[in-house]
Amino acid sequence: MLSRLRHLLIDSWFGRVIVGLIFLVFISWGAETIIDTWSHRDNNVVAWVGDKTITLQQLDSAANMQLQQYAAQQGFSDKSQIPNGVRARLVNQALQKLIIEDNLIVTAEKSGLAVSDEALRNLVFSFPAFQKDGKFDRELFNQYIRQTNQTEVQFLEMLRNQLIISGLTVPLVSGASASDIMAKNIFAFSNETRQLNYIQVPFNTYKPDANPSDAVLKRYYENHLSEFTVPEYRKIKLIFISPETVQKGVEISDQQVSQYYNSRKKEFQKPESKNLEIVTVKDQKAAENIAASWGKETWENIQKQAQQNSGFATTIPEFTPQSSPSVELANAVQKAAVNTVSTPVKTPMGWSVFKVTGIVPPHEIALDQVKDQLKSELVQSQSKQDFPNNIKKIQDVLAGSQGLDEDQLSKLGGLGIIAVTGTLNEQGLTLQGNPAPLPSDEKVKKTMLVNIFSKAKNAPASLILGENNIYYAFVVEDIVPTHQETFDKAKDLVLHSWQQQNIKRQANIAATAVFKQAQDNHKPIQDLGIQQFPVKVSESFSRLNPLKTLPPELQSQAFSMQIGQTTMVESPDSFYVASLSNITTPAPKDNSSAYKELKDNLIQANGDDIYSSFVIFVNKQGKVDVNQKAVDAIVKQGNY
Numbered sequence: 001m002l003s004r005l006r007h008l009l010i011d012s013w014f015g016r017v018i019v020g021l022i023f024l025v026f027i028s029w030g031a032e033t034i035i036d037t038w039s040h041r042d043n044n045v046v047a048w049v050g051d052k053t054i055t056l057q058q059l060d061s062a063a064n065m066q067l068q069q070y071a072a073q074q075g076f077s078d079k080s081q082i083p084n085g086v087r088a089r090l091v092n093q094a095l096q097k098l099i100i101e102d103n104l105i106v107t108a109e110k111s112g113l114a115v116s117d118e119a120l121r122n123l124v125f126s127f128p129a130f131q132k133d134g135k136f137d138r139e140l141f142n143q144y145i146r147q148t149n150q151t152e153v154q155f156l157e158m159l160r161n162q163l164i165i166s167g168l169t170v171p172l173v174s175g176a177s178a179s180d181i182m183a184k185n186i187f188a189f190s191n192e193t194r195q196l197n198y199i200q201v202p203f204n205t206y207k208p209d210a211n212p213s214d215a216v217l218k219r220y221y222e223n224h225l226s227e228f229t230v231p232e233y234r235k236i237k238l239i240f241i242s243p244e245t246v247q248k249g250v251e252i253s254d255q256q257v258s259q260y261y262n263s264r265k266k267e268f269q270k271p272e273s274k275n276l277e278i279v280t281v282k283d284q285k286a287a288e289n290i291a292a293s294w295g296k297e298t299w300e301n302i303q304k305q306a307q308q309n310s311g312f313a314t315t316i317p318e319f320t321p322q323s324s325p326s327v328e329l330a331n332a333v334q335k336a337a338v339n340t341v342s343t344p345v346k347t348p349m350g351w352s353v354f355k356v357t358g359i360v361p362p363h364e365i366a367l368d369q370v371k372d373q374l375k376s377e378l379v380q381s382q383s384k385q386d387f388p389n390n391i392k393k394i395q396d397v398l399a400g401s402q403g404l405d406e407d408q409l410s411k412l413g414g415l416g417i418i419a420v421t422g423t424l425n426e427q428g429l430t431l432q433g434n435p436a437p438l439p440s441d442e443k444v445k446k447t448m449l450v451n452i453f454s455k456a457k458n459a460p461a462s463l464i465l466g467e468n469n470i471y472y473a474f475v476v477e478d479i480v481p482t483h484q485e486t487f488d489k490a491k492d493l494v495l496h497s498w499q500q501q502n503i504k505r506q507a508n509i510a511a512t513a514v515f516k517q518a519q520d521n522h523k524p525i526q527d528l529g530i531q532q533f534p535v536k537v538s539e540s541f542s543r544l545n546p547l548k549t550l551p552p553e554l555q556s557q558a559f560s561m562q563i564g565q566t567t568m569v570e571s572p573d574s575f576y577v578a579s580l581s582n583i584t585t586p587a588p589k590d591n592s593s594a595y596k597e598l599k600d601n602l603i604q605a606n607g608d609d610i611y612s613s614f615v616i617f618v619n620k621q622g623k624v625d626v627n628q629k630a631v632d633a634i635v636k637q638g639n640y
Contacts, residue, residue, distance in 0.1 A: 045627065047626045049624050054095070063091045066091070081391060095631060104165045106622060123159070124159070178603045187588055187598055188587075191586045194541060197535055198577065199514060199578075200533070201511040217498060221487050230480075230483050232479065233480040234480070235480075236422070237421045237474065238421070239472065241472070247416075249416045250382045257378065261367045261374055270362060272320075272360065276319045277302075281310065281350055287352070287353050325347070339357065341354075341355050390415040391463070397411050397412055398460075398473055403477075404461050423480070443466070457478065461475045507574070510533075511568060515568040523564075525577060558580055563580050
C-alpha cells in the first residue's frame with residue numbers, strides 16, 4: 001500500500017518530504033519497545049500504544065506488505081514459500097513499525113498537531129494520480145482504493161496520520177547542518193594524496209640454504225609446535241542451490257525461442273532511423289565554436305574539444321524521435337541533412353550540436369540476430385519461476401529425514417542443486433590444503449563454516465537461507481578432533497616450513513640493510529644510490545583511493561609518515577622499504593562537486609541522527625503493551 005502511495009506523492013516537493021518520512025518511519029527504525037505479556041483486553045487487538053490500538057487487521061495488512069516485499073526481493077513466486085523462522089521475524093518487524101508510527105502520532109497529538117478535513121481533502125484533490133484533464137477524478141480515486149484493498153476511510157486516516165507525523169518531525173530535521181570547518185577537515189583527510197619511493201625484496205628471489213639435518217629439523221619442530229597441530233576436520237555431505245545454479249540447468253529449445261520471437265515480433269520491426277555523432281555542452285558560445293570547427297576537424301578532435309568545454313561527445317546509432325531524450329533534439333534531427341553539421345540546439349541537457357552520418361532504412365531484425373539474447377531472457381525467466389518451486393521440493397524431501405543419502409540426492413536431481421562430499425577444516429580447506437568447493441559468496445561461506453562446526457554429528461539436514469539467496473543443507477558424517485602431528489608424520493611439512501623461514505630470513509637481512517642505511521644516513525632511499533634493488537616511484541594514493549599495486553599495510557603507514565621518512569613493512573610475499581616523497585592536501589575548490597556531495601551527506605547524516613534519537617526517545621516515553629500470543633498465533637496460521 002505504501003509503495004502505491006509513494007507514486008501518488010512523489011510528484012511534489014511536499015509529497016517527497018512526506019514519502020521520505022513514511023519510509024523512515026516504516027522502514028528505517030526498529031527502536032526499542034517495552035513489551036508486556038497480555039492475559040486480558042480485546043482479542044482483536046495485538047497492541048496498545050497509549051490510548052491507541054493496533055488491531056489484527058492492521059497487523060495483517062502490514063505483515064502482508066512486508067512479506068510480499070521480501071518474497072519479491074528473494075525471487076519467490078509466492079510469500080508462502082518464505083521459511084517459518086523468517087516469516088515470524090518479518091511479522092514482528094511489521095508490528096514494530098506500526099508501534100513506532102503510533103508512538104509518533106500520540107506525541108504529535110499531545111503537542112496539539114492536527115490536520116483539518118479541508119486540508120486533507122485539498123491534498124487528495126491535488127494528487128496527480130487522481131487528476132484527469134487537470135481536475136480531480138473520483139473514478140481514478142475509487143480505482144486506487146480498490147486496487148490497494150482498503151476503504152476510503154482507511155486511506156484518509158493513513159494519510160492524515162502521515163501528515164501529522166510530518167508536522168512533528170520535519171521541523172526537527174530541517175535545521176540540520178554541517179560546519180565548513182568539519183567538512184573541510186574531513187574532505188582534506190579523505191582526499192589527501194601521498195607518494196612513495198620504494199624498493200621491493202621478493203621472497204622468491206632467494207633459495208633456501210642446504211637441506212638441514214634431522215636434528216635441526218626436530219629443534220625447529222619443537223620450537224614451532226603450533227604450526228604442526230592438526231585442526232579439527234569434519235567430513236560433510238552438503239548441497240546448495242542458488243538462482244545461478246538453477247539457471248545453469250534450464251534448457252530452452254529453438255522452438256521455444258522461435259515462439260517467443262514471434263510473440264514479440266512488433267518489437268523487431270524497426271522504422272527508419274539515423275546514425276548520429278552528437279556533442280552536448282553547457283554554454284551556447286562553446287556549442288557555436290564546436291559547430292564552426294567541426295567541418296575542418298576530425299571526430300576525435302571534436303570529442304577532445306567537447307571535453308575541454310566540460311561537455312560530452314558520443315555516437316547514437318539508429319536514432320528515432322521515439323528514442324530521443326528531448327523533443328527539441330528529435331525535431332532538429334528530423335529536419336537535418338546527411339553529413340551536415342547542425343546549428344546549436346537548446347535541450348534540457350544543455351546545447352547540442354550533431355551530424356547525421358547515415359540513414360538506416362526500415363528493416364526487420366531477424367531471429368538469428370537476437371536468438372542468443374532471447375534465449376538468455378527465457379532461461380532467466382524460467383529459472384526465476386523454477387527457483388522457489390525447487391526450494392519447496394527440497395524442503396519436502398528433507399522434511400523428517402536424517403541425512404543426505406543417495407536415495408534423497410536422486411530425488412533432488414534436476415532441481416539445480418550442487419552436491420559435494422569431503423573433509424574440511426574451519427577455514428574451509430581440505431586435507432590437501434586446497435579450498436573446499438563451497439559457494440563462492442564469501443558471506444555465505446563464512447556463515448556456512450560456522451554452522452558446520454557448531455552442528456552435532458549426524459544431526460538431520462535442514463535447508464538454510466544464506467546471503468544473496470543461496471540455500472544450503474548439510475550433514476556432518478564424521479569429526480576428526482584437533483591433535484598434535486608427530487615429527488615423523490610432519491617431517492615433509494617441517495622441512496618446507498624451515499625452508500620458507502630461511503628464504504624470508506635472507507630477504508629480511510637484505511631489506512633491513514637498506515632500511516638501516518637510510519636511517520643511519522638520514523636520507524630517503526632514492527638518495528642512497530642503491531644498486532641491488534631498483535627504486536620505484538608509486539602513483540599518488542589517498543585513503544579513499546588506495547593503490548592495488550602496493551600492500552595495504554604500507555599505504556596505511558604512509559599516512560603517519562613525514563616527507564623523507566623511511567619505513568619497512570612485510571607483505572605475504574615480499575619486504576618493502578619505502579620513503580615518503582610527496583604529500584598533496586586538496587582544497588574544496590579543487591573538486592567543488594565532491595566537496596558539495598560530502599557536505600550534503602554530512603547534513604543528511606546529522607538529520608538522520610536527530611530523527612533517530614527523537615524516535616528512540618518517543619518510543620521509550622510511551623508505554624506499549626503487546627499481545628505476543630496473538631502475534632504468534634498470526635504467524636502460525638500460515639495465511640502468509
